[in-house]
Amino acid sequence: MRALPEGRVLTDPDVVDSYARDRTFVEPGKPLGVVLAASRDDVVATLRWASEHRVPVVPRGAGTGLAGASTAGDGSVVLSLHRMTAIKELSPADEIAVVEPGVITADLDRAAREHGLMYAPDPSSYEISTIGGNLATNAGGLRCVKYGVTRDSALGLEVVLADGRILQTGRRTMKGVTGYDLTGLFVGSEGTLGVITSATVRLRRAPAVPPATFAAEFGSLRDAGAAVAAIMAAGCQPSLMELLDRATLEAIDDWRNIGLEPGTNAMLIGQSDAADGQVVAERMERLCVDNGASFVAVSSSPQETEELIGVRRMAYDAKERLGACLVEDVCVPRSVLPDMITAIEAAAARHDVKICTVAHAGDGNLHPVFIFERGLPEPPANVWAAADDVFTHALELGGTLTGEHGVGVLKRRWLALESGPVAQEVQQGIKAVFDPLGILNPGKAI
Amino acid sequence: MRALPEGRVLTDPDVVDSYARDRTFVEPGKPLGVVLAASRDDVVATLRWASEHRVPVVPRGAGTGLAGASTAGDGSVVLSLHRMTAIKELSPADEIAVVEPGVITADLDRAAREHGLMYAPDPSSYEISTIGGNLATNAGGLRCVKYGVTRDSALGLEVVLADGRILQTGRRTMKGVTGYDLTGLFVGSEGTLGVITSATVRLRRAPAVPPATFAAEFGSLRDAGAAVAAIMAAGCQPSLMELLDRATLEAIDDWRNIGLEPGTNAMLIGQSDAADGQVVAERMERLCVDNGASFVAVSSSPQETEELIGVRRMAYDAKERLGACLVEDVCVPRSVLPDMITAIEAAAARHDVKICTVAHAGDGNLHPVFIFERGLPEPPANVWAAADDVFTHALELGGTLTGEHGVGVLKRRWLALESGPVAQEVQQGIKAVFDPLGILNPGKAI
Numbered sequence: 053m054r055a056l057p058e059g060r061v062l063t064d065p066d067v068v069d070s071y072a073r074d075r076t077f078v079e080p081g082k083p084l085g086v087v088l089a090a091s092r093d094d095v096v097a098t099l100r101w102a103s104e105h106r107v108p109v110v111p112r113g114a115g116t117g118l119a120g121a122s123t124a125g126d127g128s129v130v131l132s133l134h135r136m137t138a139i140k141e142l143s144p145a146d147e148i149a150v151v152e153p154g155v156i157t158a159d160l161d162r163a164a165r166e167h168g169l170m171y172a173p174d175p176s177s178y179e180i181s182t183i184g185g186n187l188a189t190n191a192g193g194l195r196c197v198k199y200g201v202t203r204d205s206a207l208g209l210e211v212v213l214a215d216g217r218i219l220q221t222g223r224r225t226m227k228g229v230t231g232y233d234l235t236g237l238f239v240g241s242e243g244t245l246g247v248i249t250s251a252t253v254r255l256r257r258a259p260a261v262p263p264a265t266f267a268a269e270f271g272s273l274r275d276a277g278a279a280v281a282a283i284m285a286a287g288c289q290p291s292l293m294e295l296l297d298r299a300t301l302e303a304i305d306d307w308r309n310i311g312l313e314p315g316t317n318a319m320l321i322g323q324s325d326a327a328d329g330q331v332v333a334e335r336m337e338r339l340c341v342d343n344g345a346s347f348v349a350v351s352s353s354p355q356e357t358e359e360l361i362g363v364r365r366m367a368y369d370a371k372e373r374l375g376a377c378l379v380e381d382v383c384v385p386r387s388v389l390p391d392m393i394t395a396i397e398a399a400a401a402r403h404d405v406k407i408c409t410v411a412h413a414g415d416g417n418l419h420p421v422f423i424f425e426r427g428l429p430e431p432p433a434n435v436w437a438a439a440d441d442v443f444t445h446a447l448e449l450g451g452t453l454t455g456e457h458g459v460g461v462l463k464r465r466w467l468a469l470e471s472g473p474v475a476q477e478v479q480q481g482i483k484a485v486f487d488p489l490g491i492l493n494p495g496k497a498i
Numbered sequence: 499m500r501a502l503p504e505g506r507v508l509t510d511p512d513v514v515d516s517y518a519r520d521r522t523f524v525e526p527g528k529p530l531g532v533v534l535a536a537s538r539d540d541v542v543a544t545l546r547w548a549s550e551h552r553v554p555v556v557p558r559g560a561g562t563g564l565a566g567a568s569t570a571g572d573g574s575v576v577l578s579l580h581r582m583t584a585i586k587e588l589s590p591a592d593e594i595a596v597v598e599p600g601v602i603t604a605d606l607d608r609a610a611r612e613h614g615l616m617y618a619p620d621p622s623s624y625e626i627s628t629i630g631g632n633l634a635t636n637a638g639g640l641r642c643v644k645y646g647v648t649r650d651s652a653l654g655l656e657v658v659l660a661d662g663r664i665l666q667t668g669r670r671t672m673k674g675v676t677g678y679d680l681t682g683l684f685v686g687s688e689g690t691l692g693v694i695t696s697a698t699v700r701l702r703r704a705p706a707v708p709p710a711t712f713a714a715e716f717g718s719l720r721d722a723g724a725a726v727a728a729i730m731a732a733g734c735q736p737s738l739m740e741l742l743d744r745a746t747l748e749a750i751d752d753w754r755n756i757g758l759e760p761g762t763n764a765m766l767i768g769q770s771d772a773a774d775g776q777v778v779a780e781r782m783e784r785l786c787v788d789n790g791a792s793f794v795a796v797s798s799s800p801q802e803t804e805e806l807i808g809v810r811r812m813a814y815d816a817k818e819r820l821g822a823c824l825v826e827d828v829c830v831p832r833s834v835l836p837d838m839i840t841a842i843e844a845a846a847a848r849h850d851v852k853i854c855t856v857a858h859a860g861d862g863n864l865h866p867v868f869i870f871e872r873g874l875p876e877p878p879a880n881v882w883a884a885a886d887d888v889f890t891h892a893l894e895l896g897g898t899l900t901g902e903h904g905v906g907v908l909k910r911r912w913l914a915l916e917s918g919p920v921a922q923e924v925q926q927g928i929k930a931v932f933d934p935l936g937i938l939n940p941g942k943a944i
C-alpha cells in the first residue's frame with residue numbers, strides 16, 4: 053500500500069472496524085485498512101494496487117446503508133470517498149451540478165437553493181449520506197413520489213474501473229442516446245462495477261411557494277392505504293406522501309410525546325408543492341375523510357409543517373431505541389398497498405415479531421422494520437421467517453424486494469426469487485466485463 | 499428457415515427490400531427474407547435458427563428511424579415486430595400498461611386517454627412509430643421537455659436474447675433496485691442486445707384542461723434561442739417548446755401557405771399544460787417579447803392550437819419535398835442553444851449547404867436537416883463537411899451527437915469523438931455478454 057500518498061491510509065484496528073460497518077447489524081471481517089481518498093488519483097492508485105495484489109476493495113460513502121452493501125470483509129481495503137466533497141460546478145442556466153462523490157446530499161440541495169434550484173432526491177438520511185452512496189444505491193426519498201429517484205437526476209459519471217482505467221459516462225445535456233446507457237448501469241450497482249469519482253447531476257427549479265401540508269389519522273392501516281391509492285388515482289401529484297403505522301407512532305410518542313390518540317392506528321402525511329398547492333392539499337384531505345380518516349388537518353404555518361415532517365424524520369431513530377432493527381424495503385404496485393399492509397400485519401402476528409412500518413406510500417414503497425433483541429449476531433429465526441413471508445407476498449403482488457435500499461448482502465438470499473436465472477447470468481457477465489478479477493465489493497448486490 | 503411457422507416468412511425481393519430500409523437514404527443490402535413475428539415464440543424460433551446458422555438478424559419496428567439503425571445488410575434476416583400489436587394490460591389504478599412491441603405509439607396514448615391517462619413520449623412520428631422502436635432508440639418527443647424521454651416511461655421489459663433465451667428485466671412498480679438496471683441498458687440499444695417482445699410502461703395522468711399555447715416570431719434565430727433559455731431559466735416548465743427556423747418555415751409555407759412574413763426568421767411554439775397554464779403561457783409570451791419577438795399570440799381556441807402544432811408536425815414532410823435529407827440531432831446544454839444555432843448557420847454558409855433547423859428547444863435538442871440532391875447514393879462531400887462542423891461544435895459546447903434518434907450507422911464515424919476508448923471497450927464487452935456471436939443488428943449503434 054506504499055503506492056498511496058502518505059497519511060491517507062488508516063490501519064488502526066478500531067478505526068478500521070468503524071469504517072467496515074454500515075447501519076445494519078451485519079458483522080464485518082477484518083479489513084487490511086482504510087484509504088481516505090482525497091482525489092481521483094488516490095482512487096486510481098488504490099485500484100491499481102488492489103488489482104495487482106488481488107485485494108478486494110469496498111467503496112464507501114458515509115456508511116449509512118441499510119443493506120450491508122458497504123460492510124467490509126477479511127483482507128479487504130475500504131476505499132472511503134467521504135473526503136471528496138467539492139461541488140466543482142453549479143450552473144443555474146443549465147440546471148446541473150458537477151460534484152465529487154463525498155458531497156453530503158443535503159449540502160448539494162442547500163447549494164442549489166441559493167440559486168432557486170433544488171437537488172430533488174432526498175433520502176431520509178440526506179443530512180448524513182453522500183451523493184456517491186446515493187448514486188451507488190439509486191436512493192429514493194420523500195420527494196421522489198413527484199421528482200423521481202437518484203437515477204432520474206443522474207446525467208453523467210466519471211468512474212474508475214477495477215484496473216484503474218477512467219471511464220466517462222453520459223453527458224451534461226438533458227437528453228442523449230450515444231451508446232449504451234452506462235450511467236444507468238452504474239446507478240444502483242452498489243460499488244460492484246466501479247468507483248464513482250465525479251457526477252453530473254440534474255437540478256430542478258425549487259417550488260416558488262412553501263409546500264402545503266396535511267396530516268390525517270386513521271383507525272386502520274388498510275384505510276390509510278386506500279386513501280393513498282385514492283389520492284394517487286385522483287391525480288393529485290403529491291410531492292410527499294408518507295405513511296406511519298401504530299407501532300412507529302408509539303415508538304415516536306414514547307420518545308418525544310407527540311400526543312398519540314388511543315384509536316390512531318396510522319398516520320398519513322402529505323404535501324403538494326404545486327402552484328395551487330393549498331387547493332390540492334384540501335382535496336387530498338377530503339379523500340382521506342372519504343376513506344375513513346378519524347382526523348385531518350391542513351398545516352397552517354411553516355412551523356407546524358416542520359413538526360409534521362419532523363415526526364416522519366424521527367421514525368428511524370425512534371425504532372432504533374426499541375432494539376436491533378432489520379429494515380426492509382419492499383415496493384408494490386400502488387393499487388395493492390392495502391393488501392401488502394395486511395400481509396405485513398399477518399406476518400407479524402403469525403411469527404410473533406414486532407414490526408413497525410413506515411412507507412413512501414405514494415410510490416408503494418414500504419419499510420417494515422423488524423425489531424429484535426440487541427446483541428444477537430443476527431436476527432432470530434422467527435424474524436427471518438416473517439421477512440420471508442413479507443418478501444414472498446410482495447413478489448406475489450407484483451412487487452419487488454427492494455424499492456431503494458438495495459440488495460447488499462441482506463437480500464441476496466431472495467434474489468433468485470425475483471430475478472430468475474437468465475437475469476442473474478447476464479448480470480454476472482456484465483460484472484465480469486467491468487471487474488474481471490472480482491475485486492470490487494465482492495459478494496454484494498448480484 | 500423452415501423452423502418458422504408457415505406464412506410468416508417473406509422472400510419476394512421487392513417486399514424484402516421495402517423492409518430493409520428506414521427513413522434515411524442508407525442503401526440496404528440484400529437480406530435473405532423477412533420474418534413477420536406474431537408472437538414471442540416466433541421471435542425465439544427466429545433467433546435460435548439465426549444463432550445456429552450464424553445469420554445476422556435486424557429487428558424492426560415500423561422502419562421510421564432516422565439513423566439507418568434498421569437497415570438490413572446482405573444475407574441478414576429482418577425480424578419485424580410490427581404485427582405484435584396487443585395492449586395486454588392497461589391498469590388505471592397502477593398507471594401502467596403492458597404492451598407488445600408493435601403497438602403504434604399514438605394508439606397506446608389513445609388507449610390511455612380513455613382512462614384519463616396518457617402515454618407521455620410522443621416523437622413527431624408517433625402516429626407511425628412503434629413502442630418497440632421507441633424503446634430501442636430511447637425516443638424523445640414534443641412533450642419530453644416536461645415528461646422525459648422513453649426511458650423515463652419504461653419500467654420493465656421482456657427480451658429475447660440472441661440465443662433464444664428469455665430475459666425479464668425491471669418491474670411493475672414505480673421504484674425498484676434489485677440487480678443492475680437491465681431495462682435501462684436495453685432502452686436505446688438499437689436492437690443490438692436483444693429483441694424486445696413485451697414492455698411494461700408507465701402512464702401518467704393526462705392534464706385536466708387543454709394546454710395553453712403560444713406562438714412567437716423572431717427576426718433572428720439567436721433571439722429565439724435566447725427566449726427559450728430565458729423561459730426555461732424562469733421555471734415556466736413548458737410541456738412543449740419547439741423552434742423552427744426560416745428555411746423550415748419557407749418549406750412549409752411553399753407547401754401549405756401559412757402566410758409567412760418577410761422579416762420572420764424563427765418561430766417558437768410553446769405550451770403549458772399546468773393548472774394555471776394560461777398564466778404561464780402569458781408569462782412565456784412576455785419573455786419572448788423581452789427577447790425581441792416581433793409578434794406573439796396566445797392561442798384562443800383549440801382549433802388555432804391544432805393549426806399551430808400542425809405547422810410543427812408538417813416540418814419533416816415539408817423538408818422532404820426539397821430533396822434528400824440528412825436529419826441530424828445534436829443536443830447541447832440549454833444555455834448555449836443560441837451559440838449552437840449560430841454555429842449551424844455558419845456551417846451552412848461555409849460549406850454552401852441548405853440546412854433547415856427545427857428543435858425540441860426546451861431540451862437543447864436541435865435537428866438541423868441537411869438538404870441534398872435526390873438520387874445520390876450518399877450526401878456529397880460538402881454536406882458531410884458541414885455535418886462534421888456541426889458535430890464538432892456541439893461536442894465543444896458540452897453537447898452530444900444524438901439527443902434522440904440514435905447512432906445507427908450514420909453517426910458511427912463520429913462516435914469515438916464523444917465516447918472515448920474506455921467507453922467503447924466496455925460497450926463492446928457488454929455486447930459480447932448478450933450476443934457473443936454478434937448476430938444482432940451488427941454494425942449499428944456502438
Ligand SMILES: Cc1cc2nc3c(=O)[nH]c(=O)nc-3n(C[C@H](O)[C@H](O)[C@H](O)COP(=O)(O)OP(=O)(O)OC[C@H]3O[C@@H](n4cnc5c(N)ncnc54)[C@H](O)[C@@H]3O)c2cc1C
Binds near residue numbers: 133242
Ligand atoms: C436514518 C436513515 C434513513 C434512510 N432513509 C433512506 C431513504 O429514505 N431512502 C433511501 O434510498 N435510503 C435511505 N437510507 C439508506 C442510505 O442512507 C442510502 O442507501 C444512501 O444512499 C447510502 O449513502 P452512503 O453515502 O451512506 O453510502 P454507503 O452506505 O457508504 O454505501 C452504500 C453503497 O454504495 C457504494 N458506494 C458508496 N460510494 C460509492 C462511490 N463513490 N462509488 C461506487 N460505489 C459507492 C458502497 O460500496 C455501498 O455498496 C437511510 C438510512 C438511514 C440510516
Ligand SMILES: Cc1cc2nc3c(=O)[nH]c(=O)nc-3n(C[C@H](O)[C@H](O)[C@H](O)COP(=O)(O)OP(=O)(O)OC[C@H]3O[C@@H](n4cnc5c(N)ncnc54)[C@H](O)[C@@H]3O)c2cc1C
Binds near residue numbers: 521558689692815
Ligand atoms: C417524420 C418523423 C418524425 C420523427 N420524429 C422523431 C422525434 O420527434 N423524436 C424521436 O426520437 N424520433 C423521431 N423520429 C425517428 C423515429 O420515428 C424514432 O426513432 C422511432 O423510435 C423509431 O421507431 P420504429 O418503430 O420506426 O423503429 P425502427 O425504425 O423500425 O427501428 C429503430 C431501431 O430500433 C430497433 N428495434 C425496433 N423494434 C425493436 C424491438 N422490438 N426490439 C429490439 N429492437 C428493436 C431497430 O433494430 C432499430 O435499431 C422521427 C421519424 C420521422 C420519419
